[in-house]
Amino acid sequence: MVREWDPRTASSAEIESLLDTVNAAFAADLPADPQWRNSSLREYLAEVMPGERRISWIAQEETADGTPGRIMGHVHVLLLGDIGVIDVLVHPEQRRQGLGRKLIAKAARRTYQEGFSLIGVEVIGDTPAIGFFEALGFAREYVETRSVLRLSTVDWVTLEEMARGISSGYRLEFFPGGPPDEMLDAYARAKAEIRDIDDGDLDLRPSSYDPQRLRDSLSCLHRRGMKPYIVLAVHERSGEVAGLTEVVVPAQHPTRADQYDTIVVRDHRGYGIDRAMKARMLFELRAAEPDLAEVQTWNAQANEPMLKVNAELGFRAERDWCEYGVNVAELVHRLDATGVTAP
Numbered sequence: 001m002v003r004e005w006d007p008r009t010a011s012s013a014e015i016e017s018l019l020d021t022v023n024a025a026f027a028a029d030l031p032a033d034p035q036w037r038n039s040s041l042r043e044y045l046a047e048v049m050p051g052e053r054r055i056s057w058i059a060q061e062e063t064a065d066g067t068p069g070r071i072m073g074h075v076h077v078l079l080l081g082d083i084g085v086i087d088v089l090v091h092p093e094q095r096r097q098g099l100g101r102k103l104i105a106k107a108a109r110r111t112y113q114e115g116f117s118l119i120g121v122e123v124i125g126d127t128p129a130i131g132f133f134e135a136l137g138f139a140r141e142y143v144e145t146r147s148v149l150r151l152s153t154v155d156w157v158t159l160e161e162m163a164r165g166i167s168s169g170y171r172l173e174f175f176p177g178g179p180p181d182e183m184l185d186a187y188a189r190a191k192a193e194i195r196d197i198d199d200g201d202l203d204l205r206p207s208s209y210d211p212q213r214l215r216d217s218l219s220c221l222h223r224r225g226m227k228p229y230i231v232l233a234v235h236e237r238s239g240e241v242a243g244l245t246e247v248v249v250p251a252q253h254p255t256r257a258d259q260y261d262t263i264v265v266r267d268h269r270g271y272g273i274d275r276a277m278k279a280r281m282l283f284e285l286r287a288a289e290p291d292l293a294e295v296q297t298w299n300a301q302a303n304e305p306m307l308k309v310n311a312e313l314g315f316r317a318e319r320d321w322c323e324y325g326v327n328v329a330e331l332v333h334r335l336d337a338t339g340v341t342a343p
């Protein structure tokens with residue numbers, strides 16, 4: 001049975017059951033990734049940025065006595081800006097029986113009714129999801145490479161030299177939890193540097209370029225159990241933020257952190273800022289998060305300077321991470337034609 005589901009009011013047993021399915025999928029598709037924990041998982045699924053909505057459905061087993069059983073599938077659509085971003089999951093035991101298609105049909109129909117014309121999805125290379133979305137008519141729009149750095153392989157002596165290798169006139173500052181409020185204006189100005197870069201991606205995880213949106217975004221991260229760490233490069237003469245790097249440690253998988261934005265403002269490039277900020281970040285993470293074992297990052301294949309620095313730090317390219325998109329009306333039409341969206 002597929003039904004709409006609200007993680008805010010779901011029972012603890014349902015949250016646990018969903019976690020089991022998430023971890024079964026990881027074990028099947030990405031065995032080297034850490035298993036997730038039930039730590040702020042409800043908040044992770046429920047909390048959104050102001051102006052965004054996430055609508056979820058689950059597929060639940062029906063037991064012989066009619067009581068609801070395990071959650072074997074889940075889909076949600078995050079409605080943001082002009083795009084619906086979906087995330088879908090089917091327990092490995094129940095794959096290739098049409099459940100994934102049924103879940104997508106629920107999300108697609110609602111997205112269409114809400115007036116959105118585009119659906120986007122992040123699809124992990126070398127997993128069944130590639131064949132699944134291509135069979136549904138989604139087109140590949142953008143590809144990044146995911147790379148992973150194992151802290152156990154880091155050469156800390158060389159890293160210390162990298163952290164100190166920043167040109168004079170700049171200093172690094174570390175802010176666990178996010179930049180202080182009085183720095184948000186300068187921080188937002190630095191982030192705006194990447195706003196107008198049209199690199200062809202679908203903007204499925206938009207960055208925040210104004211102070212209020214940044215504030216909202218930091219608050220949303222905290223509510224979802226995701227702790228941000230920031231290293232800033234400050235240009236001492238002007239007080240401007242010359243560069244920033246952001247890493248988030250999620251309560252759901254605290255042994256593997258996620259690299260978010262790294263930006264060096266154009267006028268400040270060529271002074272060793274990228275390398276120094278990231279090296280300093282690794283020292284700070286090692287001290288602040290004793291359980292942390294790995295950091296993962298995603299880079300466009302064209303971003304050669306950043307790939308080079310990441311390789312020097314010890315990141316190893318692991319697999320493609322793709323963005324797929326589809327016109328919602330066409331998707332609903334296609335699913336209707338196969339009878340899947342029929343109520």
Ligand SMILES: CC(C)(COP(=O)(O)OP(=O)(O)OC[C@H]1O[C@@H](n2cnc3c(N)ncnc32)[C@H](O)[C@@H]1OP(=O)(O)O)[C@@H](O)C(=O)NCCC(=O)NCCS
Pocket residue numbers: 025029086087088089090091094095096097098099100101102121122123124127128129130131132133135136
């Ligand atoms: C992707 C996923 C949701 C598919 O669920 P599913 O229930 O197995 O999918 P369906 O049975 O509805 O498959 C529909 C069609 O997709 C295609 N498809 C599904 N799995 C496929 C695979 N492993 N290889 C090639 N094509 C595949 C087929 O055309 C299939 O139709 P068919 O079985 O009649 O040939 C499931 O594999 C999964 O949970 N993966 C992990 C989570 C994930 O990566 N999600 C995507 C990112 S949000």
